[in-house]
Amino acid sequence: MKLFSSVHDVQDIKQLVASALALKASPYAHSDLGKNKTLGLVFMNPSLRTRLSTQKAALNLGMNVMVMNMDKEGWALETQDGVIMNGTTVEHIREAAAVMGEYCDILGLRSFPKLQNRDEDYNEEFFNKFVKFCGVPVVSLESATRHPLQSLADLVTITETWKPIPNPSQREGSSKSLNLAEGETPLPLGEAGRGLPKVVLAWAPHIKPLPQAVPNSFAEWMCKAQAEGMLDFTIAQPEGFELEESFTPGAKISHNLDEAIADADYVYVKNWSSYKEYGKLLDFPEGWMMNNKKLSLTNNAKVMHCLPVRRDLELASEILDGPNSLVIHEAGNRLWAAQAVLKAMLEEL
Amino acid sequence: MKLFSSVHDVQDIKQLVASALALKASPYAHSDLGKNKTLGLVFMNPSLRTRLSTQKAALNLGMNVMVMNMDKEGWALETQDGVIMNGTTVEHIREAAAVMGEYCDILGLRSFPKLQNRDEDYNEEFFNKFVKFCGVPVVSLESATRHPLQSLADLVTITETWKPIPNPSQREGSSKSLNLAEGETPLPLGEAGRGLPKVVLAWAPHIKPLPQAVPNSFAEWMCKAQAEGMLDFTIAQPEGFELEESFTPGAKISHNLDEAIADADYVYVKNWSSYKEYGKLLDFPEGWMMNNKKLSLTNNAKVMHCLPVRRDLELASEILDGPNSLVIHEAGNRLWAAQAVLKAMLEEL
Amino acid sequence: MKLFSSVHDVQDIKQLVASALALKASPYAHSDLGKNKTLGLVFMNPSLRTRLSTQKAALNLGMNVMVMNMDKEGWALETQDGVIMNGTTVEHIREAAAVMGEYCDILGLRSFPKLQNRDEDYNEEFFNKFVKFCGVPVVSLESATRHPLQSLADLVTITETWKPIPNPSQREGSSKSLNLAEGETPLPLGEAGRGLPKVVLAWAPHIKPLPQAVPNSFAEWMCKAQAEGMLDFTIAQPEGFELEESFTPGAKISHNLDEAIADADYVYVKNWSSYKEYGKLLDFPEGWMMNNKKLSLTNNAKVMHCLPVRRDLELASEILDGPNSLVIHEAGNRLWAAQAVLKAMLEEL
Structure with a gap:
């Protein structure tokens, strides 16, 4: 490379x-x-x-x-x-x-x-x-x-933590995705019988106009992974916060957070500023911060964020400090x- | 650890x-x-x-x-x-x-x-x-x-420079505390016959309110060393500059610098601001800067300071540039x- | 050393x-x-x-x-x-x-x-x-x-890039000064038959008063090299910008850029502020920026600069981006x- x-x-x-x-x-x-x-x-x-x-x-x-x-x-x-x-x-x-x-x-x-x-x-x-x-x-x-290093780490994290093949007899040790034997690595996402995780990129509030680099990149990698049969990818954001289209080929797009995260396996939380109204801090609607109530709508989703994260502005502390957070694991990757x-x-x- | x-x-x-x-x-x-x-x-x-x-x-x-x-x-x-x-x-x-x-x-x-x-x-x-x-x-x-890394280096320095066992016949090479053979290390302080150094922590003037971290820590280590029979420890400071008590168990406390340093073997010079009037720059009395005149009251004491030191405000240049200063040696440790x-x-x- | x-x-x-x-x-x-x-x-x-x-x-x-x-x-x-x-x-x-x-x-x-x-x-x-x-x-x-590390790198660069011995039969591979075999190094400047490069230090415009460190040092090294028969050295600058004399023993000094660079093999471009009117930003005459027109007066000279360089203020982009520039090569050295x-x-x- x-x-x-x-x-x-x-x-x-x-x-x-x-x-x-x-x-x-x-x-x-x-x-x-x-x-x-x-x-x-x-x-x-x-x-x-x-x-x-x-x-x-x-x-x-x-x-x-x-x-x-x-x-x-x-x-x-x-x-x-x-x-x-x-x-x-x-x-x-x-x-x-x-x-x-x-x-x-x-x-x-x-x-x-x-x-x-x-x-x-x-x-x-x-x-x-x-x-x-x-x-x-x-x-x-x-x-x-x-x-892209963040996005690759994110895909590594999803691959590593996604539930393994349902029938353990198919592969010895397949249930210990986070606790593999030395030298052993998880099967690729999309392998027969492993099932596809539903991954949702969820816009979050912020007080400053932030770059689109992380969500652009995450979307690009997830769309590629979806095209290769590795996962199912949705983006949720308020109207006016759509990413530039070339980064999101094939992604399902929603303006309704609750609908988008229904049955999600992974929710990737991130703020970004508007691509259309570039550089501006737009008003945004209530109800876009992930918290435990929203988490209950998901399939007990793992929650990700690239960090740094502003607690209780972008993402609720109760999630960051709870069992569903992958943010440190993800940073480690x-x-x-x-x-x-x-x-x-x-x-x- | x-x-x-x-x-x-x-x-x-x-x-x-x-x-x-x-x-x-x-x-x-x-x-x-x-x-x-x-x-x-x-x-x-x-x-x-x-x-x-x-x-x-x-x-x-x-x-x-x-x-x-x-x-x-x-x-x-x-x-x-x-x-x-x-x-x-x-x-x-x-x-x-x-x-x-x-x-x-x-x-x-x-x-x-x-x-x-x-x-x-x-x-x-x-x-x-x-x-x-x-x-x-x-x-x-x-x-x-x-x-604490400073305090450990300070105790190392005192151990290393303190006069060895008086009767050289007791241990070959014992007189070359600063010039030991390779692989050889000084005897611990308090070993039979080695005698106990008198160590004084002496408050010094400054133009800013400084933290108590270095004196707290030095006091804590010296009190511990005193409790283990390694040395004799005194703190001298103007009234109002007493350290928090839990850092000074067993230390002799004095408000008279000249009395405190009489017969001292080591004088550890350091400014700190008041613990009681926290964060304030208190007035302080004249006569608290160590110089050669004060040094003459001691037992030809070695003078220490953690550095950085403000010359001729905290400590006289004549000491820093003279034979009794250990400050560079101490920093090396x-x-x-x-x-x-x-x-x-x-x-x- | x-x-x-x-x-x-x-x-x-x-x-x-x-x-x-x-x-x-x-x-x-x-x-x-x-x-x-x-x-x-x-x-x-x-x-x-x-x-x-x-x-x-x-x-x-x-x-x-x-x-x-x-x-x-x-x-x-x-x-x-x-x-x-x-x-x-x-x-x-x-x-x-x-x-x-x-x-x-x-x-x-x-x-x-x-x-x-x-x-x-x-x-x-x-x-x-x-x-x-x-x-x-x-x-x-x-x-x-x-x-001095810059000046040494400059002398290395001139040694390395100066045309080799005219008669290639004298030394196998002598024509590949920039492409030597592994372990092979160029002959020293001044070796029999290699000829002497004409090196000119040429003052250049700037908007700020810059130190004399680079030109002082370059002059000092070139004067030494000239004394050892390695090259021929000239300094060109407007009146009032003369370097302190002890740095330039034996150098030819000119106040006319065009005359100085005639037939030059190397032009070393650099601004410096006045030594006489120390620390001041003096007015300076037009026509002191090296560009392709000036380059045509030289012996197809290689152009050097220590970097950082302000493009089109100190030195023309057309030179920096052209085949005669050695600035990156020089930085590599x-x-x-x-x-x-x-x-x-x-x-x-």
């Missing part, structure tokens, strides 16, 4: 999920693969999970890691071409990216959208220029419109998602 | 001091112990000595280290339960701590007090919630009320204190 | 250049040399190239690296002696440097000038005090008046320059 920026960069998502789960079972099985290889992690924005999980993933593969908080430790970057740089930007992304490529074998980049100009954000100008000019394989650590991607890149260096 | 937050977490302080000195003699003797183990260092506040010495300690043990400047690189954290997070905090410590525990085998945390609400600070809400929710062993890198604690934790992972 | 702060610290610049090129040919040939040795990188100012290339260099040599953003992660430092520290500075460089020396085997320091007091900057007070008090070998990562210096230091530890 030379680029990991979206689900479209992945040839076989089932295989990538299986690779992540195999690495979870044997984290150090490839600890020589990254010898003398260096991962550079470039942050234009804050990061906790991505920062730590990707570092750890690289260390597990024997790589060296260098972290660059470009927004704080480096120089203000220009991204536009053809401008005379006589303002506040000190270095052009053409040079900055190329230089980082000189020192690193693989680069990771986090660059949030500005939420001011939709075209600029959705063209992924910053991310794409970085990829173009750095000259080495790049992993997205969340770009303006996508967060960020490590294996990152390690699977880095492993695939190292194998092609 | 599963937690290192105070002297109360240590079963045998003599043994821990001996372990630190053994590591100083043979830094790489356990360089495989930390293989494939990751230390996460989480800073809510600035750090120089703690940051570098703890990293180095972990590297000496073969660990990987990930540093997280949570105040700058991550998300603003909420610590209160039961609040709707519709303000400035973006992530709750419940999630943040749990997530960091997913990626790290041991965590270190620095979290200063706010000096606004004494109960909140002395309940160690932030530190204790972090410990509770992260799910892995935790080393304090200085909390609201204690700085932070490494071995950290390594001893990490080693003890790794052995129980 | 115990100190790398200027060309004067180097016994044999040809040998050091050769060492850098040998390391480029075999990056991991000395990967055990740094085992159990720690490099501390201390930044008082932003850094991209220096930060990453020096880290990578140390990792290639098997060292551990600890990065300290002293301006953000540590304490405000006092550098003056004899002051009562009752202001904004929290720690004196005497203690800070000494403490860092306790944890590190080699230290790197970046400390820009303040451009307010010329004597203070040119006395290198901060850098020299750090060296004096830290007690371990120090590599300059750019000080107030010099940037920062790695080998740093590795050669660290290797020389490790060998004497």
Whole structure:
């Protein structure tokens, strides 16, 4: 793999999920693969999970890691071409990216959208220029419109926690999806007899206009998984909060949360701001925060969130602190998602 | 060891001091112990000595280290339960701590007090919630009320520099406490014939209200050492600057600096703000800065300070630049204190 | 080597250049040399190239690296002696440097000038005090008046890219200066038959008063190389922008850019502010930005710049994006320059 920026960069998502789960079972099985290889992690924005999980993933593969908080430790970057740089930007992304490529074998980049100009954000100008000019394989650590390491971890989490084949006699140990023997990984979703989980992406309230990167990306991966017969996917949001259509092919769309989550097996809670009224904080209706009452409408659904989460604004504490929450488990799987991607890149260096 | 937050977490302080000195003699003797183990260092506040010495300690043990400047690189954290997070905090410590525990085998945390609400600070809400929710062993890198790695390094320094057994024939090489043969470590304080050093914690002036963490912790460790027959401990401070009593069991307390330091072997200089008038900058009397004139009252005492130190405000330059200062030596021992604690934790992972 | 702060610290610049090129040919040939040795990188100012290339260099040599953003992660430092520290500075460089020396085997320091007091900057007070008090070998990562790792990388780049011996029969493979066989390094500049490149340091416009560190240092290294018969060196700048004389012994000085770059083989573009009118932003004449028209006056010169560069203010995009630019190649060589210096230091530890 030379680029990991979206689900479209992945040839076989089932295989990538299986690779992540195999690495979870044997984290150090490839600890020589990254010898003398260096991962550079470039942050234009804050990061906790991505920062730590990707570092750890690289260390597990024997790589060296260098972290660059470009927004704080480096120089203000220009991204536009053809401008005379006589303002506040000190270095052009053409040079900055190329230089980082000189020192690193693989680069990771986090660059949030500005939420001011939709075209600029959705063209992924910053991310794409970085990829173009750095000259080495790049992993997205969340770009303006996508967060694919998160989405891969989410699919890994669903695969891992979904109920196994109903008839245990079909496969020894199949009932211990979270407690597999060493080296053993769950069967892929959609395997004969395993049944399909109903997964719902549920919009949630917030006090700020947030990017669409996580929901875009989650939708894109779930739609792909649905197309491959791995699950059933629905998106619920208030009117006016529809995601850009190219991210949601085949998804069922609902404006009624209660109807959408009926019989759901997984509810993925996330706020995002309007794509149509870009960058604005729209009014939204009551009743869109997941809590135990709403949970009772589901098929005892597992509840997911990419974190950070604002408690009792986006998602009720009673869920986060209860038995149905997968949020920490899901964050833990960020490590294996990152390690699977880095492993695939190292194998092609 | 599963937690290192105070002297109360240590079963045998003599043994821990001996372990630190053994590591100083043979830094790489356990360089495989930390293989494939990751230390996460989480800073809510600035750090120089703690940051570098703890990293180095972990590297000496073969660990990987990930540093997280949570105040700058991550998300603003909420610590209160039961609040709707519709303000400035973006992530709750419940999630943040749990997530960091997913990626790290041991965590270190620095979290200063706010000096606004004494109960909140002395309940160690932030530190204790972090410990509770992260799910892995935790080393304090200085909390609201204690700085135990500093105190352990201080006790190591006193043990190491205190005059050895008077009759050299009793033990070959006993006179070279700072110049031991490789693998050789000083005898514990309080061993027959070695004599007891008089240690004085001496309050010093400052222009800002500082936390009580370092003096609390130093007092706690010295009181414990006194109880174990290792030394003799006195605290000197102006009236109104008494430490909270539970940190000073058995300590002699004085409001007269000159009397307190008479015949002292070690003077530990440190400012702290009032516990009673919490968070305030009280007026203080003249004559509380250690200088050479005051030093002449002592038994040619060694002078210690945890650093950073404001020269000629807290402590006279003539002492810092003179032969009685142990401050750099003491800072150097932070490494071995950290390594001893990490080693003890790794052995129980 | 115990100190790398200027060309004067180097016994044999040809040998050091050769060492850098040998390391480029075999990056991991000395990967055990740094085992159990720690490099501390201390930044008082932003850094991209220096930060990453020096880290990578140390990792290639098997060292551990600890990065300290002293301006953000540590304490405000006092550098003056004899002051009562009752202001904004929290720690004196005497203690800070000494403490860092306790944890590190080699230290790197970046400390820009303040451009307010010329004597203070040119006395290198901060850098020299750090060296004096830290007690371990120090590599300059750019000080107030010099940037020697950059200059070494520049000389490496010129050596590597300069046309080889005219008669290829003299030496097999001599025509592939950028494409040498593994383990093969270019002949030193000035070797019989190789000819001497004409190198011009060309002042460029800017909107801010910048330090003289890069041009001072480049001039110092080129003058030394010229004295050793390796190249021919000219400096071009508008009147009033002359560098301090001790940095330019033997250099030809011109106030006419077009005349200076006639027949040049290398043009090193860089802005600097006036040494005479220290810290001020002087008016400057038109026509000092290198572009393709000016390039046509040269001997098809390679164009260099230390980066970051402000496009179309300091240097035309058409050059940066064209075939004559060496800026990325030059930045890449920062790695080998740093590795050669660290290797020389490790060998004497």
